[in-house]
Amino acid sequence: MLVKVLAKSSFSSFVGALGDYGDLYAPVKTSEKVHSFKEIESLTDIDLSYTRTMIPPKKFFIHPEEVIFEFNIDEELYIEPPGGDERIVLFGVHSCDINALNLLAKVFTEELPDKYYLERKERSFIVGVSCVPDEYCFCHSTGTSYAQEGFELFLHDIGDSYFVRVGSLKGHEFIATHPSLFEAAEQSHYDSFKDAERKMYASFTNELEMAGLQDLLDMAYESEVWTEYGDKCLGCGSCNLVCPRCRCYDVEDHINLDLNTGERVRKWYSCMLSEHGLVAGGHNFRPTARERIRNRFNCKGSLREDMPNCVGCGRCTVFCPAEIDYVEVMKKVRGDLK
């Protein structure tokens, strides 16, 4: 992997150069407890000290709600919206979210490729940034505290400068076309990078043992834990909607008043909502909150494409109005907590 060093004194030039690639989005504080990836007008809007955004960067690849095609019944037509050519830079993405996007990319671009996802991935430039965990982060447990791929550039804060890992062809091109921004990495920079990583790793206070979790969830099928938290759960769906790896969506057709044209819309959905398990004929596979919460934790604790379905970002705990703690539930499933 190519590594470079970016002096913090070159930061504004660097961000300016990113803006040449496309529209720049970065974390912005939007309320007391919420950060959001927003389009950046001014450098001072960027808050790189954020811990997590409420809505993960998946929103750029699968929009929360979008028209996937329009139809015309008489003419037997369906018209896909133009792909657009706007390119975006996602600046300041954390390792957990990059690892989450890597799974989404597998799901949406490999076996059954989604053209919208593919196009948007093609037109994006992801710049990762190292972070400091808070009391809800447990990405060191889920193996997602380090991003090995899925970014163009990754900036590690090593004091006066950033240690920059280059993760893709687009990243290499950026380095090649902006030689004056970067310096060569030397041994002292490697040492600082290793120190920074070690320090980050040592600062976790939350932890979840992952070994055997999938089997333990199986064994907990009849556990009281699902009743306990099912009773507490509001069934609001927030946990899924803020999850960077949840990818269920709903599809609706809306017909216009001419009774001929209309549109098909897809929007994010949640397995905690009552209709998720409802099938034709009226049967619901998961009619109660107890069954739905059990299903969600089984999904999160299992492997997909050899990756765990949870990246330890802590969002579902932080943004649960009923204050259900994901790690606490899993610890009860494991028997680590009574």
Place this chain on the structure above:
Amino acid sequence: MKPRVGIFSLTGCAGDQLQILNMEDELLDLVSHIHIVDFQEGSSYKEEGPVDIAFVEGSVSTETDLKHLKEIRERSKVLIAFGNCAVEGGIQAMRNDEGSIDERLKEVYGVEPGFFDARLSKPLSEYVDVDLDIPGCPVEKEETLRAITSLLHGDTPLRFTYPVCVECKLNEYPCVIIESGKPCLGPVIRAGCDARCPGLGLDCIGCRGPVDSASGFAAEYSMLLEKGYSKEFILNRLRVFSGEVKEDFLGGDQ
């Protein structure tokens, strides 16, 4: 032949009918597709005979309402409970568990039973089969229009079966419960308003009534108790637009 549509009113403020009149940009298109046989707030014109789609707003609060509702059901193919009063009983149903209607009329007006033509306020579904509900106080114009176009096209209209929280998240609105501990009912109230109030930083007061499975009510109640709100406050808040919130809704431990 254009489908025959009736827009009827029982006990309520007529605000849901008004929402139809408020569809100013769509009204002309709409009436080119339907034949309106009854629309008290829009026209004095009335026709007898069968109705393909009946919108009924208001709750059943008098004997006259009940008779009217049964007649509408009799002549209608599809009957839609239109607005919170028709779907849940409305604000006028929030005290239904506090004594009989006769006792209450005696206390408030000092009259004997039978003096007023009044009953406990109930939703339409208490007395007749309802084919579709469009909730809200008042109803949303877009949801109403979508329901009509779906029916005209021969589809089953989509219903919002998930709570307001979903719309807050899709819009990236900060959660007013988490931010400032407000007694927001969003987690248990039917979406469809695009989280209008939380989007303005206000807590949801529940004007669209409960989501289908009211199982979340117990969890909402416990959550708000834990945040320091009193039982009376929470119950009152839930009852304003959610009809009779029976105490057993709220679980055993109160």
